[in-house]
Amino acid sequence: MEVQKEAQRIMTLSVWKMYNSRLQRGGLRLHRSLQLSLVMRSAREVYLSAKLEEDEEGRLGPQPCLGEEGAGQPPLQPAAAASPGPPAPEERAAPADRGNAPGAVDPEPMETQDSSGDAPPAAPAPGAGRRPARGVSLPPPAKASRKRRSSSLDKPGAAEAGLVPTKKARLEAEEEEGERQPQGQDGPFPSLAKVLQTRFSGMLRGGPPKGPEPTPGCRPGDGVLSILVRAVVAF
Amino acid sequence: MEGESIYEVDSEDGVGADIISTVEFNHTGELLATGDKGGRVVIFQREPESKNEPYIQGEYNVYSTFQSHEPEFDYLKSLEIEEKINKIKWLPQQNAAHSLLSTNDKTIKLWKVTERDKRPEGYNLKDEEGKLKDLSTVTSLQVPVLKPMDLMVEVTPRRIFANGHTYHVNSISVNSDCETYMSADDLRINLWHLAITDRSFNIVDIKPANMEDLTEVITASEFHPHHCNLFVYSSSKGSLRLCDMRASALCDKHSKLFEEPEDPSNRSFFSEIISSVSDVKFSHSGRYMLTRDYLTVKVWDLNMETKPIETYQVHDYLRSKLCSLYENDCIFDKFECAWNGSDSVIMTGAYNNFFRMFDRNTKRDVTLEASRESSKPRAILKPRRVCVGGKRRKDDISVDSLDFTKKILHTAWHPTENIIAIAATNNLYIFQDKVNSEMH
Numbered sequence A: 001m002e003v004q005k006e007a008q009r010i011m012t013l014s015v016w017k018m019y020n021s022r023l024q025r026g027g028l029r030l031h032r033s034l035q036l037s038l039v040m041r042s043a044r045e046v047y048l049s050a051k052l053e054e055d056e057e058g059r060l061g062p063q064p065c066l067g068e069e070g071a072g073q074p075p076l077q078p079a080a081a082a083s084p085g086p087p088a089p090e091e092r093a094a095p096a097d098r099g100n101a102p103g104a105v106d107p108e109p110m111e112t113q114d115s116s117g118d119a120p121p122a123a124p125a126p127g128a129g130r131r132p133a134r135g136v137s138l139p140p141p142a143k144a145s146r147k148r149r150s151s152s153l154d155k156p157g158a159a160e161a162g163l164v165p166t167k168k169a170r171l172e173a174e175e176e177e178g179e180r181q182p183q184g185q186d187g188p189f190p191s192l193a194k195v196l197q198t199r200f201s202g203m204l205r206g207g208p209p210k211g212p213e214p215t216p217g218c219r220p221g222d223g224v225l226s227i228l229v230r231a232v233v234a235f
Numbered sequence B: 001m002e003g004e005s006i007y008e009v010d011s012e013d014g015v016g017a018d019i020i021s022t023v024e025f026n027h028t029g030e031l032l033a034t035g036d037k038g039g040r041v042v043i044f045q046r047e048p049e050s051k052n053e054p055y056i057q058g059e060y061n062v063y064s065t066f067q068s069h070e071p072e073f074d075y076l077k078s079l080e081i082e083e084k085i086n087k088i089k090w091l092p093q094q095n096a097a098h099s100l101l102s103t104n105d106k107t108i109k110l111w112k113v114t115e116r117d118k119r120p121e122g123y124n125l126k127d128e129e130g131k132l133k134d135l136s137t138v139t140s141l142q143v144p145v146l147k148p149m150d151l152m153v154e155v156t157p158r159r160i161f162a163n164g165h166t167y168h169v170n171s172i173s174v175n176s177d178c179e180t181y182m183s184a185d186d187l188r189i190n191l192w193h194l195a196i197t198d199r200s201f202n203i204v205d206i207k208p209a210n211m212e213d214l215t216e217v218i219t220a221s222e223f224h225p226h227h228c229n230l231f232v233y234s235s236s237k238g239s240l241r242l243c244d245m246r247a248s249a250l251c252d253k254h255s256k257l258f259e260e261p262e263d264p265s266n267r268s269f270f271s272e273i274i275s276s277v278s279d280v281k282f283s284h285s286g287r288y289m290l291t292r293d294y295l296t297v298k299v300w301d302l303n304m305e306t307k308p309i310e311t312y313q314v315h316d317y318l319r320s321k322l323c324s325l326y327e328n329d330c331i332f333d334k335f336e337c338a339w340n341g342s343d344s345v346i347m348t349g350a351y352n353n354f355f356r357m358f359d360r361n362t363k364r365d366v367t368l369e370a371s372r373e374s375s376k377p378r379a380i381l382k383p384r385r386v387c388v389g390g391k392r393r394k395d396d397i398s399v400d401s402l403d404f405t406k407k408i409l410h411t412a413w414h415p416t417e418n419i420i421a422i423a424a425t426n427n428l429y430i431f432q433d434k435v436n437s438e439m440h
Helices: A002-023 A030-060 A066-072 A095-105 A107-112 A141-154 A168-177 A190-206 A218-233 B316-327
Strands: B002-008 B020-025 B031-036 B040-046 B060-067 B072-074 B079-081 B087-090 B098-103 B108-121 B145-161 B171-174 B180-184 B188-193 B201-205 B218-223 B230-235 B240-244 B256-258 B279-282 B288-292 B296-301 B310-313 B337-339 B345-349 B354-359 B365-369 B410-413 B419-424 B427-432
Touching (some): A002 A030, B020 B087, B020 B419, B020 B427, B031 B087, B031 B419, B087 B171, B188 B218, B230 B279, B279 B337, B296 B345, B337 B410, B345 B410
Parallel strands (some): B171 B218
Antiparallel strands (some): B031 B040, B072 B079, B087 B098, B108 B145, B171 B180, B188 B201, B218 B230, B230 B240, B279 B288, B288 B296, B296 B310, B345 B354, B354 B365, B410 B419, B419 B427
């Protein structure tokens, strides 16, 4: 759990840094962007593997998960793994924690949409993630991704505000295809963006999960990742 | 090591235009050039030794200052091009003038530094102030003579090598043939002739056909000091590639690949980025290479590709703090490294204005600090220690007290003597080791 949180935090931090690096003098630094994308990829892998194990446990029922999780992940530095002890059983994961995560994460991807157009606007709607989470501490998991996708389109003045780039249609097409590569600009971390998209397009397409959810906190994670996907591809 | 001189350029705007971004001795060590973030170059000259006043001999004083690069704007990409000087390299001296190459992110310039200490006087047609004389007042002819004048140092741009790079130039290196030099950006290396500015040859190109497949970039490059056909470039993945220009026109295929397998026990989120090589330097002998990554310096033998022959920990106590260093961006700092003249000692910078020296023969190392308190003239530098828990000695500094805003990224070692130049933000420190010098 802690590991997952830490991985998520690092992913968020990386996206924020990617955004900021575009604002600095001298333009985007290819080496820096590559390094950020590498960190983000590592964090994503850890996050996903931790999440998958959690999902499995959720299906199998609560079990002590020390050995599996410990073995399944690459050894993390003490700073990354906040508690060196065994990971807490998933029931202990406070929904408030998870709820805070999207709440905390959302402002950052939101900021990415304010970036002015010195980037080739190859990205699909980063604005999609903007509206709904603001003021909502724990968005209903099932509606999270859908709401984000539609709200920005309908919002009046969104186009003028630059929230909705003209490539919105491409986003949906990409999600449907699930395979289409982002437009080939000299984007520094396009491979990551591609992997994220292909990985998550299925999740976004699938919509809300059916059946009992192990923890309400799981879904906001998906929403967060969808925002991250869009934020990365935005570059 | 004794403290020698400190030079600080006062920053009027206070936004760091005076942050030193590169330091380089010339081939004799008589001149020391520094470049800063504001595009300026300051050249220091060593005072000749005098038997009458032995205590001021060997001091470096300002010789010349000039504006090398100005901020520019790329209208096509809507990008500002920083004027920060990334690298300076001196050309071997071939006549009375000195020449150096300076580069920012996009443009390399060749500057010629000349001295003028005489001026002609006694013109027939012009008076003392240069105004034309009334011809009717000229009754006889005289031959102008050269009279001594106050030394004037003139720096003129002789060549501008522009439009050679799409990405940001990170290094330049003059070939031992003294005719060509190379410039490297993130994905390409170009070979230039010093006399030709309108064309260059691309000798390395690692740009993938699809940018989405990009996995590594070029981080530094250097020509071999003796073999004009050999050069090395380092990558963000921690590997070194030695290339031979005789093999083919495009040196994408390396002659030798120097790479050390990663230690799996050290794996973390940040393993990949801390293995990126930030600097590579050939030894003076040409037999070895020195590389710096975030936590270590390594010595490689050109004859062994599988692993370095020596690895020195610069600040291993930071390994557990990589996450915080990622947050405050320090993990992206690019430290340089340097050999001494005899290739027996290597030096590199660290945080808290510390710099480290490793003696390859005795295997001893020392941590020194570049600070005003410790750098009064002829003050002896005291070795410092960072304590990582356990018993703490007096004057030790704990890891958590280190100041990460004070970093020594750029250092240079005199080519023959034990004189080092340390750039600490906008201060330049010059230290001399008087014990080994011949002045005693």
